[in-house]
Amino acid sequence: MAKHNIIMFPFMAQGHLIPFLSLSLQLEQKGYQITFINTPLNVANLRRTLPPSSTIRFVEIPFNPTDHNLPPNCENTDTLPPNRIYDLLVASTALQPAFQNILNDLVVAETPPFCVVADFFFGWSAAVSHKFGICHVIFSGSSGFGLACYFSSWINLPHKNCENGEFMLPDFKEAGKLQVTQLTPSLVAATGVDPWSKFQKKNLPEWAEADGFLFNTIEKLDEVGLSYFRRKFGRPVWAVGPINLPVSGGSPTRKNEKWLQFLNSKPASSVLYISFGSQNTITASQMMQLAKALDKSNKSFIWVVRPPLGFDINAEFKPEDWLPENFMTKIEDENRGLIVEKWAPQIDILSHESVGGFMTHCGWNSVLESLSCGVPMLGWPMAAEQFYNAKMMVEIAEVCVEVARGTSFDVWSEDLREKIEEVMSEDGKGKEMRKKAFEIKMMIEEAMRDEEGFKGSSVEAMEEFLQAPLLMKMKQNNVTRT
Secondary structure: OOOOEEEEEOOOOHHHHHHHHHHHHHHHHOOOEEEEEEOHHHHHHHHOOOOOOOOOEEEEOOOOHHHHOOOOOOOOHHHOOHHHHHHHHHHHHHHHHHHHHHHHHHHHOOOOOOEEEEEOOOOOHHHHHHHOOOEEEEEEOOOHHHHHHHHHHHHHOHHHHOOOOEEOOOOOHHHOOEEHHHOOHHHHOOOOOOHHHHHHHHHHHHHHHOOEEEEOOOOOOOHHHHHHHHHHHOOOEEEOOOOOOOOOOOOOOOOOOHHHHHHHOOOOOOEEEEEOOOOOOOOHHHHHHHHHHHHHHOOEEEEEEOOOOOOOOOOOOOHHHHOOOOHHHHHHHOOOEEEEEOOOOHHHHHOOOOEEEEEEOOOHHHHHHHHHOOOOEEEOOOOOOHHHHHHHHHHHOOOEEEOOOOOOOOOOHHHHHHHHHHHHOOOHHHHHHHHHHHHHHHHHHHHHOEEOOEEOHHHHHHHHHHHHHHHHHHHHHHHHHO
């Protein structure tokens, strides 16, 4: 019997492409054929990251950026300034006819897809899939809580009526109070008739056409957010995380062992790891204040440094140009800190027993990696749904202290120092947070357990998701017969 063919169709942004590719590799291991659809340049880049043994089939969907007033070769948000991302979103709606043709060709070739797993920015893909009687599922690499806040904020625009900068989500009161400073610039500026609002007004209601929702999260950890989707859409919601992300961006983990030697020389839970993800950075003045805070705190740390905001994040640079004079010499002489340029093996560092805290931008992948290692967080959200992830980690999971919010304001070294010491302390709040983080680590391990007589919640959810297209097909056949 031929393998079932699952179509993967993510939006053109690294934060979407990578979780989709990770899910694809996981489904491939379960014996499914994967057809991964994207624009030509993204396909070329992803193909290079595949393991040699993979049989994932890439299909290029035609897309010419210049047809949409975008610069040539701009097929990914990473190649665009933030103010042009909206243009790529709108341009992506033009993929609809080509997507329909791809599905049609597969059906005509008598290899109808088992299921379409599509991006939440491609709400329109549900109606196209259903034209061919194909099961359609929305996959989000973010948390249920984060996406619920995002959806509710855009549908309701409740911040437009708030007077003191605080507001509630009318259909998601369990989220608690939100602040305008936790919203992205496009949402703060939304009026209901602006371009972003117009896109969302069309896209978000189309989620109701999906046959289910897949999340890279854990049921027990994220039940507040997941319950919102079950209530709102009346569709199955499957928490199948954490999905392992392919490691990229650096040399093989153990080749450069400077970080490992540094961690091996430190007591348990004594080192703070600092990294703001591959796409985020802070301003030059914020970098300076953070360095001063680390110096004053007397805590050991590993800090992944990238060029500050306003400079090419991928350019060659000298970290000392952006740090206090003699800072690097001092921390090296004292064996108290390690500056790593651009990339570090994050999971390897977080899983080392010497690491006791993680200062992070609260991207969902980083949050899951921290929790999987039982490490509490200092949250510095900067974009997208990171603000909601930080809120969830502070208020629901109680494993995070928010140290700053965004990159458009000043931070002060004394304030940062206090929060670093609070999380890294051996007693009090620091000890309590580490205890809670360890409990969540155990919760994640249980969700992923798959052994005789016991299946964790994420394993069960994956099995239920893979049954859904079969159940849908049976219903269709019964309707046809009657």
